[in-house]
Amino acid sequence: MQFAEPALLEPGLHAPLAALRAATRDHHLRLDRLMDLRLLGDAARYATVLQAFDGFLSAWESTVAAGLPAARQPWLQARSRRHFVARDLQVLGIAASTLPVQLTPIATGAAAWGSLYVMEGSALGGRVIARALAAQGLRPDTGAAYFHGWGESTGPMWREFRQLLEQELATPAAVSLACAGACATFDDFSALLEGALA
């Protein structure tokens, strides 16, 4: 799969976060509908969703790492949430994912930051999902560790990430590449999840 043409940005949307939000709004909506919070209480469906995240993260983490310089690797590793999914799979007795994962190549550092926006931002939605799972009796130690993620630290970590986005995406061209990278990451994950849930 190749990157889509970089999105044309609306005037005033060159600030990286605003541009990324605008470019990916519909992609997020599609994924939100696909995951369907109301159905996540079904154990078999929840298992499939966890397997999809596990499979995606195992391929995505190395792909995005290859798009970033050596100096950023420790930061990237420290933000990995893959061990949370591994814990959930173990606690719930679910096999690790064997799903084939198709990822759009990440050709530039800017595209890597756009892709990172999707997975770092997903930790915010994760808090909403974690609350819904808690209402169904799933806590971080009983199978909801991934969506609980870094818990109270999620907000401060997101604020730090937003500052990095401002630094790393300093030109309209970089923002445009990042938007295309973010859309591709949303679409890659949606395709994987759609296939898994089918």
Ligand code: HEM
């Ligand atoms: C049932 C599924 C989902 C729901 C209900 C959901 C809900 C939300 C909510 C409420 C926010 C805003 C949180 C806040 O501002 O504090 C958010 C942000 C976000 N979510 Fe989701 N989400 C879901 C799945 C996902 C997935 C699977 C991904 C990516 C793999 C994702 C990516 C993002 C991103 C990038 C943001 C940040 C938007 C921004 O502030 O710029 N979401 N989500």
